[in-house]
Amino acid sequence: MKSCKVIFASRPENLPEASTFAVVEEELPTLQAGQVLVRVDYLSIDAWTSTMLGAGSLHGALPIGATLPAFGVGTVLQSQDGSLTQGDAVFGMFGSQSHLVGPAGMFRKLDTTDIPARSHLGVLGLTTGLTAWVGLNTIGGLKASDTVVVSGAAGATGSCACEIARLRGARVIGIAGGADKVAYLLNDLGIAGAIDYKSEDVGERIKALVPDGVNLFFDNVGGAILDAVLDNLAMEARVVICGAISQYPRLDQVTGPSRYLKVAERNATMRGFTVDYWGSAHAEAIAEISAWQKAGQFRVREEVLKGIEKFPEAMLKLYSGHIGKMMVAP
Numbered sequence: 333m334k335s336c337k338v339i340f341a342s343r344p345e346n347l348p349e350a351s352t353f354a355v356v357e358e359e360l361p362t363l364q365a366g367q368v369l370v371r372v373d374y375l376s377i378d379a380w381t382s383t384m385l386g387a388g389s390l391h392g393a394l395p396i397g398a399t400l401p402a403f404g405v406g407t408v409l410q411s412q413d414g415s416l417t418q419g420d421a422v423f424g425m426f427g428s429q430s431h432l433v434g435p436a437g438m439f440r441k442l443d444t445t446d447i448p449a450r451s452h453l454g455v456l457g458l459t460t461g462l463t464a465w466v467g468l469n470t471i472g473g474l475k476a477s478d479t480v481v482v483s484g485a486a487g488a489t490g491s492c493a494c495e496i497a498r499l500r501g502a503r504v505i506g507i508a509g510g511a512d513k514v515a516y517l518l519n520d521l522g523i524a525g526a527i528d529y530k531s532e533d534v535g536e537r538i539k540a541l542v543p544d545g546v547n548l549f550f551d552n553v554g555g556a557i558l559d560a561v562l563d564n565l566a567m568e569a570r571v572v573i574c575g576a577i578s579q580y581p582r583l584d585q586v587t588g589p590s591r592y593l594k595v596a597e598r599n600a601t602m603r604g605f606t607v608d609y610w611g612s613a614h615a616e617a618i619a620e621i622s623a624w625q626k627a628g629q630f631r632v633r634e635e636v637l638k639g640i641e642k643f644p645e646a647m648l649k650l651y652s653g654h655i656g657k658m659m660v661a662p
């Protein structure tokens with residue numbers, strides 16, 4: 333049996349481009365004792381993957397020729413291990429491919445009774461819903477009385493952050509690029525305010541929407557947007573550095589915040605995190621998000637691109653515009 337996979341073909345100068353990726357076919361190895369054959373149903377499209385491609389890197393540089401890393405959910409087609417049987421839904425770090433053979437231990441069996449498998453990449457995804465939950469709660473100490481600002485708010489992690497903060501009773505303002513994203517934030521997610529950073533002055537709009545200052549800032553973007561929010565912090569504000577996608581195209585030339593002295597002036601904290609480091613918080617995050625999801629209270633949009641050959645296009649859309657959680661169905 334053959335697997336279709338996406339490999340890293342050439343290192344881009346700035347943003348990833350079509351020539352960064354190549355789709356190849358590979359014969360799968362014969363199944364051995366202790367192994368399973370999995371059909372990949374959905375692959376998660378994540379901004380962190382792009383931090384491994386360019387000049388400089390955040391999570392280690394990917395070697396040319398490597399399969400693009402990606403979390404996925406899939407279905408067991410054949411099993412040579414007692415822990416998994418044909419038809420089981422599983423989650424794991426599959427890589428961007430249509431099928432794979434691996435040791436049973438690399439797959440986590442999913443209970444899909446109430447929550448569909450692909451939600452384990454979205455609202456319950458390690459790099460999406462769990463990241464938002466850990467950043468807001470474990471790092472940011474989210475309170476119902478907070479005014480929370482989220483950047484990259486219409487993307488996957490940002491949408492989840494908006495939802496979690498809203499469902500906890502906080503007042504939420506989202507920052508995103510474009511009128512369609514502002515409409516999604518206000519109408520679909522129902523947050524209190526939205527700022528279009530592509531056509532509005534972010535600092536002025538925050539001043540107008542949050543005159544008493546921002547209590548908690550969940551930052552996915554960095555750069556000028558981080559500075560604009562630092563200029564509008566409430567006393568004892570918490571600034572959570574989840575990511576800085578504005579800097580990912582040139583990680584060898586990162587520009588830090590020029591307004592960081594506001595952290596001192598406002599007696600604020602600025603703290604970063606990686607979601608995998610806070611594994612001790614994941615069970616509580618999963619329990620709370622699952623309850624919201626089962627009750628139909630989570631409204632994060634999902635976009636699924638069909639065909640493994642769409643993986644490169646989906647990666648490029650992280651920079652050119654998409655709404656909510658993006659996945660590829662190989």
Ligand SMILES: NC(=O)c1ccc[n+]([C@@H]2O[C@H](COP(=O)([O-])OP(=O)(O)OC[C@H]3O[C@@H](n4cnc5c(N)ncnc54)[C@H](OP(=O)(O)O)[C@@H]3O)[C@@H](O)[C@H]2O)c1
Nearest residue numbers: 378379459487488489508509552574575576577578606607
């Ligand atoms: N700390 C952790 O453990 C952890 C884990 C997972 C993800 N993250 C971080 O979370 C962030 C979001 O990741 P994601 O996978 O959920 O991606 P995403 O938000 O679904 O997609 C990226 C978004 O970034 C925005 N963007 C791209 N370039 C930008 C720029 N120059 N200025 C402003 N916005 C820009 C785009 O929205 P617009 O169209 O609105 O510009 C796009 O929707 C990333 O920074 C990622 O590194 C951190």
